[in-house]
Amino acid sequence: MSVDAPPDGELVAQVRATLGDAGGTPTLGDVEDALRRSGRVVGSRVLAGLARQVRAELVGAGAVQPLLDDQDVTDVLVNPDGTVWFDRGAGLVRWAHRLAGPRDVRALAVRLAAASGARLDDQQPSVDARLTDGTRLHAVVAPLCEDGAAISLRTHRPRSFTLDELVARGALPSAWVPVLAGLVQRRANVLVSGATGTGKTTLLAALLGLVPGSERVVCVEEARELAPGHPHVVHLCTRRANVEGSGAVGLDELVRNALRMRPDRIVLGECRGVEVRDVLLALNTGHDGGMATVHANTAADVPARLEALAALAGLGRDAVAAQAASALDVVVHLRRDPVTRVRYVAELGAVGRDGRGELVVESAATWDGGANVPRRGPRWEVVAP
Numbered sequence: 001m002s003v004d005a006p007p008d009g010e011l012v013a014q015v016r017a018t019l020g021d022a023g024g025t026p027t028l029g030d031v032e033d034a035l036r037r038s039g040r041v042v043g044s045r046v047l048a049g050l051a052r053q054v055r056a057e058l059v060g061a062g063a064v065q066p067l068l069d070d071q072d073v074t075d076v077l078v079n080p081d082g083t084v085w086f087d088r089g090a091g092l093v094r095w096a097h098r099l100a101g102p103r104d105v106r107a108l109a110v111r112l113a114a115a116s117g118a119r120l121d122d123q124q125p126s127v128d129a130r131l132t133d134g135t136r137l138h139a140v141v142a143p144l145c146e147d148g149a150a151i152s153l154r155t156h157r158p159r160s161f162t163l164d165e166l167v168a169r170g171a172l173p174s175a176w177v178p179v180l181a182g183l184v185q186r187r188a189n190v191l192v193s194g195a196t197g198t199g200k201t202t203l204l205a206a207l208l209g210l211v212p213g214s215e216r217v218v219c220v221e222e223a224r225e226l227a228p229g230h231p232h233v234v235h236l237c238t239r240r241a242n243v244e245g246s247g248a249v250g251l252d253e254l255v256r257n258a259l260r261m262r263p264d265r266i267v268l269g270e271c272r273g274v275e276v277r278d279v280l281l282a283l284n285t286g287h288d289g290g291m292a293t294v295h296a297n298t299a300a301d302v303p304a305r306l307e308a309l310a311a312l313a314g315l316g317r318d319a320v321a322a323q324a325a326s327a328l329d330v331v332v333h334l335r336r337d338p339v340t341r342v343r344y345v346a347e348l349g350a351v352g353r354d355g356r357g358e359l360v361v362e363s364a365a366t367w368d369g370g371a372n373v374p375r376r377g378p379r380w381e382v383v384a385p
Contacts, residue, residue, distance in 0.1 A: 061131070061153065062108045063099055068135060068155055075154055075197070078105055080147035087197070091341035102148030109139040109149045118240075128240070130156075130223050160205040160229045171199060171344045173367050173374045179348065182385035183330055184210040187289035191271075191351070193296040193305075194334035199343040200293040201225050201269065203334060207291060208233070211265060215289075218258040220251060221269030234261065251275035252313075255282060268292035274313035276306060280320075283327035299333040299349040303359040321359035325352055330383055331361050337369050344369035350379035 061068050067076045067086050075087040082099035085092045099105050109127075113120035116129035116137055125144045129137045134156030141149040163180060166172040172180075183190055184207055192200045192207075208228035211217060217233045219226050224237050236258060241248035251268070252275040258266050259282055266287050268279050271294040283290045296305045303324070310320040331349040336342070346369065349361035363377030 061112060061135070063097065064095075064108075064153070067095065068133070068153065071157065073155055075152070077153070078108070078151040080105055080145060080150055089341070089343065105151065106141055106149035109141060109151050112137050112151070113139060128223075134224070136223055136225070156225060157227070160209055160227050161202060162209060162229075163206050166203070166206060166345075170342050170369070171203075173345075175374055176345065176348070176365070176367070178385040179365070179383050180207060180332070181210055183207075183383065184289075187265075188329040189283050189288060189327060190291045190330050190332060191302065191328050192291065192293045192332045192334070193299060193302050194293075195297055195336070196295065197343070198334040198336050200334060202343075203332065203345065204267070204269075204291055204293055205229075208265075208267065211289070215264035216262060217265045217267060218261050218263040219267045219269065220254045220258055220275075222251060222272075226267070226269055234263075252278050255279055258282075259287070263287065265289040265291070270294065271306070271309055273309060276309040277313035277315055277323075280310075280323040280327045284323060296333070299331050299347045299361045299363070302331050302333075302349075302351075302361050306359065318357070321353055321357060324359050330364070335369070340369075342369060348377075348383045350382035 061076075064076050064078060064084055067073050067084070070088075072088040073086050074089060075092075077085045077092070078099065079085070080102050082101050082105055084095040084098055086095055087093070099108065110120050112131065113127045113129060116127075116131050118127045118129040120127045120139060120141060122142070125142065126140045127137065131137055136154040136156065138152040139149065161169075163172060163177045167174045167177060190207065192204050194200045205226050205228045208217060208226070208230055211228075211230055213231045215232065217228070217230055218236065219228075219233060220236045222238045224235050226233075226235070236254045238251055238254060239247060239249040251273065255266070255268065255275050255278040266279070266282055267290065268275065269292075271279065271292050279290070279292060294302065294305055294309075296302045303321075306324055307317055307320050310323075315323070328351040331347075331351060332345060333347040333349065334343060335346040337344065345367065347366045348364040350364050351359070351361055354360045362379045364379040364383045365374050365376050367374040
């Protein structure tokens with residue numbers, strides 16, 4: 001999909017002034033009427049396109065809205081100098097268009113924060129929020145960003161993929177479809193790992209789509225991203241503290257709430273702090289079939305990552321090893337090819353303890369993301385269908 005250049009600032013200001021007394025959020029029809037009154041002579045098709053662009057400047061994501069509308073785009077990044085980068089799943093690409101400069105970037109950041117009900121200014125110079133269309137917003141301004149402001153947008157696509165579709169996209173070897181399906185059917189506790197942007201949430205949603213429709217799934221997330229193709233899913237999302245610093249609800253509290261909601265499966269969108277303690281406790285008390293994701297560079301790095309997160313909750317290394325080895329069955333690790341930038345499932349690992357009692361993830365199978373057949377590892381029997 002191609003994206004058009006944003007409309008000039010003078011036209012946007014003129015339309016804003018025309019709509020100023022109307023109140024409320026302007027519709028496309030309102031913007032089209034204002035454009036007609038501006039004296040611009042354009043055809044009906046051009047008018048409709050221009051109206052969408054101007055409305056994006058008024059109530060959407062402004063100049064970068066065309067990128068958010070592109071269904072293949074996953075991330076949009078706006079730098080302080082106005083340059084814009086986006087990712088369609090194959091790495092970052094610089095957009096042909098840009099914002100005018102630091103002042104416009106900051107203005108867009110402040111407006112997006114306000115539209116999501118958050119505050120962004122010198123006293124509150126960073127924000128994590130969710131736009132009305134589900135797009136995740138992170139923005140920083142001075143003094144945290146000395147050059148002005150920076151915006152990071154992660155799109156939310158409410159469609160989930162099946163495992164067969166992931167195979168077609170080169171993200172999964174066909175031989176592993178029955179393997180992953182078998183893990184779900186056997187109610188194995190699965191931890192999906194990988195670096196940022198490797199497709200952890202996409203794979204997790206695909207796995208949840210295999211859960212029998214008669215089961216109740218409770219998903220706990222910092223911001224709603226999971227959209228599994230399942231008929232009985234309850235979503236719980238965290239709440240940030242208000243301007244007085246009160247009212248925050250964290251992932252750990254939501255996990256404890258989920259336990260009281262008669263879940264057949266508990267899913268944690270991402271282990272990133274003290275909530276890892278509550279998830280491990282839940283999976284060790286009869287709540288099998290659970291799933292979660294965690295950031296890790298390799299499957300072998302997962303134990304160290306869990307130990308670091310559990311330390312935030314006051315758990316020692318031995319306690320983490322005992323809890324995790326009992327609670328978790330399999331790690332599914334994803335990578336992004338450094339050349340092709342394709343995201344793929346690279347390794348299946350079995351969670352256990354070594355002879356010294358330390359937590360380890362041992363290889364059950366590996367795949368290089370290409371045409372080669374996946375290789376079975378020493379712990380293949382753990383994942384074999």
